[in-house]
Amino acid sequence: MSDSSAKAQTRDRRPLYDLLIIGAGINGAGFARDAAGRGLSVALCEKDDLAQGTSSRSGKLIHGGLRYLEYYEFRLVREALKERSVMLKKAPHIIWPMRFVLPHSPEQRPAWLVRAGLFLYDHLGGKEDLLPGSRGLDLRTCPEGEAIKDEYPRGFEYADCWVDDSRLVVLNALDAARLGARIFTRTACTKATRLADRWEVELTDTESGKITTLAARAVINAAGPWVDKVLKGAFDQGGKDRVKLVKGSHIVLPKRYATANSYLLQNDDKRVIFVNPYEGDKLLVGTTDIVYEGDPDKVAIDQEEIDYLLGVVNRYFKTPYTQDDILTSFSGIRPLFDDSQDNPSAVTRDYVFDVSAANGKAPLLSVFGGKITTYRKLAEHGLEKLAPYFPEMGKTWNETVPLPGGDMPSADFEVFLKGLKRDYPWLEEATITRYARLYGTIARWILGEAKCHEDLGEHLGADLYAVEARYLVEHEWARSAADILERRTKLYLVMSDEEVKRVEAWVAREIDASRGVKAAVGADSMATS
Numbered sequence: 001m002s003d004s005s006a007k008a009q010t011r012d013r014r015p016l017y018d019l020l021i022i023g024a025g026i027n028g029a030g031f032a033r034d035a036a037g038r039g040l041s042v043a044l045c046e047k048d049d050l051a052q053g054t055s056s057r058s059g060k061l062i063h064g065g066l067r068y069l070e071y072y073e074f075r076l077v078r079e080a081l082k083e084r085s086v087m088l089k090k091a092p093h094i095i096w097p098m099r100f101v102l103p104h105s106p107e108q109r110p111a112w113l114v115r116a117g118l119f120l121y122d123h124l125g126g127k128e129d130l131l132p133g134s135r136g137l138d139l140r141t142c143p144e145g146e147a148i149k150d151e152y153p154r155g156f157e158y159a160d161c162w163v164d165d166s167r168l169v170v171l172n173a174l175d176a177a178r179l180g181a182r183i184f185t186r187t188a189c190t191k192a193t194r195l196a197d198r199w200e201v202e203l204t205d206t207e208s209g210k211i212t213t214l215a216a217r218a219v220i221n222a223a224g225p226w227v228d229k230v231l232k233g234a235f236d237q238g239g240k241d242r243v244k245l246v247k248g249s250h251i252v253l254p255k256r257y258a259t260a261n262s263y264l265l266q267n268d269d270k271r272v273i274f275v276n277p278y279e280g281d282k283l284l285v286g287t288t289d290i291v292y293e294g295d296p297d298k299v300a301i302d303q304e305e306i307d308y309l310l311g312v313v314n315r316y317f318k319t320p321y322t323q324d325d326i327l328t329s330f331s332g333i334r335p336l337f338d339d340s341q342d343n344p345s346a347v348t349r350d351y352v353f354d355v356s357a358a359n360g361k362a363p364l365l366s367v368f369g370g371k372i373t374t375y376r377k378l379a380e381h382g383l384e385k386l387a388p389y390f391p392e393m394g395k396t397w398n399e400t401v402p403l404p405g406g407d408m409p410s411a412d413f414e415v416f417l418k419g420l421k422r423d424y425p426w427l428e429e430a431t432i433t434r435y436a437r438l439y440g441t442i443a444r445w446i447l448g449e450a451k452c453h454e455d456l457g458e459h460l461g462a463d464l465y466a467v468e469a470r471y472l473v474e475h476e477w478a479r480s481a482a483d484i485l486e487r488r489t490k491l492y493l494v495m496s497d498e499e500v501k502r503v504e505a506w507v508a509r510e511i512d513a514s515r516g517v518k519a520a521v522g523a524d525s526m527a528t529s
């Protein structure tokens with residue numbers, strides 16, 4: 001905390017932060033890490049769990065966005081492609097390259113247009129781009145064509161990256177905390193009042209209802225789909241909504257083709273959907289684009305979306321899928337900056353900031369729009385806007401600094417995985433790979449000196465043992481089975497209802513026990529900030 005903050009703190013006894021960030025999706029977590037690394041004292045509050053909003057419900061791609069070229073979003077695509085290379089080095093455990101096969105459907109787009117788009121896509125990322133360029137494919141003869149109907153003999157292939165979106169949020173929060181930020185989950189910002197030189201903010205514990213107040217020199221509203229709601233509610237500001245809420249849904253299907261590539265499928269309405277290998281033997285299929293006017297907390301897939309997604313898949317794949325094949329689904333809300341476009345697919349995917357202040361003090365920065373891919377640049381640009389209010393703030397710092405677990409020698413995931421397998425030869429191949437992917441180098445810390453399964457503690461179901469679950473509760477803010485099984489791992493896809501209940505009971509016991517320890521040593525979360 002800067003000197004002036006420290007003085008203010010002694011004056012009114014309330015914790016005074018340089019920056020309060022509302023919302024721990026990717027943007028809030030990215031801001032927290034960046035700002036804490038620049039020496040600001042930061043508090044990040046999230047009404048639910050980390051990434052429980054849109055940032056765990058995305059298409060999970062770190063991509064330039066090939067289709068955005070059709071809407072002339074060159075700035076966004078260039079920035080996103082450059083970030084693709086940056087992110088691949090920062091977090092090689094949760095981000096990896098994937099090849100996308102695009103069966104050519106001449107009724108949708110002529111071949112020359114696709115080729116021109118791919119040429120631009122290959123070059124907009126600049127010389128630093130680490131991924132191979134695009135190429136044409138003969139789907140009648142290449143293995144990637146086997147699953148595709150004979151009426152699509154030609155295709156194209158290009159590269160982009162996969163990301164575990166919710167873990168990206170958690171890793172940013174982890175690093176922010178390492179750099180001194182305070183992270184408050186299940187804590188909603190319910191009121192914010194601008195004083196002469198700071199904000200007075202009311203935070204409500206969403207489980208107990210307990211209200212705490214703190215003060216902050218600046219506030220960032222990174223509440224994603226809730227950004228306007230927060231402005232109207234907590235900040236009591238009127239005015240027109242600035243985000244357009246656009247629902248997107250995904251379905252999970254069993255994977256029935258042998259190759260490792262994804263498919264990008266064009267539909268009659270000129271939209272494209274992705275079919276991506278997911279969690280080993282599954283496919284993640286999405287997404288839809290539907291203007292949404294309901295409550296973002298209650299978003300869910302509807303029958304029309306299911307029919308739409310299955311329709312596109314079945315148009316291209318030889319072996320058809322039916323609704324009975326759907327293993328699960330999820331929906332999210334894109335908080336897009338409202339640029340008055342009627343077509344939800346055409347609304348800009350770029351981000352916009354709004355900054356207001358009173359007499360050059362107590363700024364409020366609100367974020368509209370943004371992508372998982374560009375969160376790091378979004379945070380850098382946002383902090384540039386706040387720089388005049390924080391002359392002591394450090395410079396940009398994190399482009400080459402790995403995220404937690406990403407500090408692998410030569411950033412080579414395969415070499416790291418090989419070493420981990422060598423050191424824990426008794427762990428099943430799938431489990432050790434899962435640890436390496438989720439936790440990177442932190443996996444060694446979690447597994448420690450374990451020499452056999454018994455050393456991992458109580459078996460909670462699938463390949464989850466107490467040692468991993470305890471790490472997630474103690475270090476990654478997990479407080480429920482869903483936090484562990486849906487956002488920090490994807491074990492909900494393979495666990496039975498009974499196993500999920502076992503995890504829920506285990507987490508409740510663990511949290512009770514840690515509350516007991518905290519009470520015994522007199523610790524109190526927010527008051528000690």
Ligand SMILES: Cc1cc2nc3c(=O)[nH]c(=O)nc-3n(C[C@H](O)[C@H](O)[C@H](O)COP(=O)(O)OP(=O)(O)OC[C@H]3O[C@@H](n4cnc5c(N)ncnc54)[C@H](O)[C@@H]3O)c2cc1C
Pocket residue numbers: 022023024025026027028045046047048049050051052053054055056057058059060061062063187188189190222223224225226230234246247248249287288331332333334335369370371372373374
């Ligand atoms: C279907 C779909 C597919 C997508 N695919 C991709 C993709 O492949 N690649 C890509 O780069 N991007 C993708 N995106 C875009 C990307 O997911 C979003 O832009 C991004 O996740 C938004 O992050 P955020 O932090 O702004 O919002 P969120 O993740 O929603 O975070 C906002 C947080 O604020 C919290 N909050 C709200 N009100 C309060 C309050 N009063 N107090 C405290 N906390 C509060 C919420 O609980 C929430 O967790 C996709 C989006 C969708 C919907």
